Amino acid sequence: MNVAQSLKDATVAALIAAVLFVPIVGLVLDGQDLVTHLPRAVILVAVVFGGRLLISMGVQTQLGRPLRHAAAALEQVWSRVGDVAGGKLAWFIAGLLLVLVAIPFLPSTTNYLIQILSLTLIYVLLGMGLNIVVGLAGLLDLGFVAFYAVGAYGYALLAAHLGLSFWASIPVAGLLAATFGCMLGFPVLRMHGDYLAIVTLGFGEIIRILLVNMVDFTGGPNGISAPRPTLFGLSFGRRPEAGEVAFHDFFGLDYDSSYRYIFVYLIILMFTVLAVWVFKRLREMPIGREWEALREDEVACKALGINHTTTKLSAFTLGATFGGIGGVFFAAMEGFLNPSSFTFLESAIILSIVVLGGMGSIFGVILAAVGITLLPELFREFEQYRMLVFGLAMVFVMVWRPTGLIRPGRRAFGVEGNGHGQ
Amino acid sequence: MANDAILTVEDVSIRFGGLLALSGISFRMERGSITAVIGPNGAGKTTLFNCITGFYRPTQGHIVLQGEHRRRRLDALPIHAIARLGVARTYQNIRLFAQMSAIENLLVAQRGMVNRNLIAGIFQTRAFRRAEAEAERRAWEWLAFMGLEGVANREAGTLPYGQQRRLEVARAMAGQPTLICLDEPAAGLNAQETVELNGLIRRLRDEFGVSVLLIEHHMGVVMKISDHVVVLDHGEVISDGTPDTVQNDPEVIKAYLGTEEEVPIVGASPGGA
Secondary structure (H helix, E strand, O other): OOHHHHHHHHHHHHHHHHHHHHHHHHEEEEOOEEEEOHHHHHHHHHHHHHHHHHHHHHHHOOOOHHHHHHHHHHHHHHHHHHHHHHHHOHHHHHHHHHHHHHHHHOOOOOHHHHHHHHHHHHHHHHHHHHHHHHHHOOOOOOOOHHHHHHHHHHHHHHHHHHOOOHHHHHHHHHHHHHHHHHHHHOOOOOOOHHHHHHHHHHHHHHHHHHHHHOHHHHOHHHOEEOOOOOEOOEEOOOOOOOOOEEHHHHOOOOOOOHHHHHHHHHHHHHHHHHHHHHHHHHHHOHHHHHHHHHHHOHHHHHOOOOOHHHHHHHHHHHHHHHHHHHHHHHHHHHOEEOHHHHOHHHHHHHHHHHHHHOOOOOHHHHHHHHHHHHHHHHHHHHHHHHHHHHHHHHHHHHHHOOOOOOOOOOOOOOHHHOOOOO | OOOOEEEEEEEEEEEEOOEEEEEEEEEEEEOOOEEEEEOOOOOOHHHHHHHHOOOOOOOEEEEEEEOOOOEEEOOOOOHHHHHHOOEEEOOOOOOOOOOOEHHHHHHHHOHHHOOOOHHHHHHOOHHHHHHHHHHHHHHHHHHHHOOOHHHOOOEHHHOOHHHHHHHHHHHHHHOOOOEEEEEOOOOOOOHHHHHHHHHHHHHHHHHHOOEEEEEOOOHHHHHHHOOEEEEEEOOEEEEEEOHHHHHOOHHHHHHHHOEOOOOOOOOOOOOOO
């Protein structure tokens, strides 16, 4: 048994724990005074030391062997999840869709749950958009929220000034965001990595600051209301405005506020599924391969006749379109917009979804979007420790799986073009 | 034969600040020939390649590609435009798309031969599927030609060095070029692999009619397979002719060996990468 190594590991773990716990738990602000509670920190550090030592020693004994095997088996099962999710389990996807469609109609479902699910789906949609830019084309974009904002405000403003309906706004706002994506694309074509990240970060902030300051146009910090979507002209309000017919009147139902949430949820579900499908196709198309090739080696791409300018621009533009459409749904769901919904934190969350999920992967990004929106809700019990747990979970994922939850497998090609053979 | 030049380099010079890296380079390359550019380290061989493929813009002079129908000046075109005219290249340091599979590397290279319509691709129309299947078939042919079918679905970056070299040549050929520029294809290969590579380069020319321009340190390779050798030293052409002529040119011997008389060029050990 390797006692020395175990002691070393435990000491390192204890040191890290000390760095974390002494300031967080050991120092407490009491009014104006700083009170030290060192014993609490020491106890926690001791627990970490003991725990780490026990685990190290434990795995090396006869008793620990099953534990080791279990860990290895778990790792193996997990590495398969990506392959399985890659397309072999069509029925699994169909089942999942069925459940997602059925959820709002279950008696125990609350409006709150439907809203959380809608938000999760919007994040999946945004994740797919950013996945094109970051995951496939390898362009680190820290200002993705700009396109989300353009889509959301586009919808609200088009409705307010031009009276455009929700359905007409989806393509128009998508195009608007695409135009912004293209506009951002031009100046950053020559940039890579860190420089690109900083410029996109700036772009995201410019859009937000414009929204705050163009008070006459956007309502500034007070925000702007976005119209509720309608179903073939049927509104979901309790008392429809003049000239409108209410959904519940038309179908002879009693008014229920949940109809509106369910309606928006189903639309978002439909478009998110569409977005995932489009992303999957894009990845397998020549343009998708070129994005990936550009990520791998720009110089070699050019020497194969690939125009890096148009290829990069197309990634930015398509990614932005996804973001813009996500924005329309966000506006339709919330009914009210203000610039504080589009801060840098939002960009960071979308980027974390892509990175945690596994760049370029579909299933991983969906999983990460679900995790990132649902976990903070589930951890509401922990109150102030909620964000700490959330952060810890992220750290653990990155330590355990540096390439993201699921590393996208490469498509397997069979001889003589039988597609997915082999 | 004398009038069918695929590539004409006329008085090309390039200056980097105070350094004249190439000075008045002129030579002609026959269509369907294997032409080697040799010279000591720092002679400007790769710089010349970079001028031909558009990575550098010559300070002075012309580079003309004679296509099937018309002549095109290459010295003012961007890299991707030159590639689309049918000039492909490989690199001294391999530049594969490391995280993509071998076959995907070959699919990317077929840019001009696939269906690039966005809508057709998203809905996978019949025409699109046919074009993709064709591209895959051609990719498999190239893998077979290079003996790489077994590793088609492996990530290019995980392949052994020799296979990566061959894959890079296959990728350059997959775009159906008329001129392929190989920058030290034998660098880092062992004796056996070098012999195989010689055979492959010959077959590229004989079976696909591509003209081959290559930079090589390995004199064994150069003397065995090339029809025409251009020798550079200090950014100038010091000799130009058949392997035999060049081999016995006193200027060449001087450049390689100082003033000694011995000619140990044939079968010399591979030069540095």
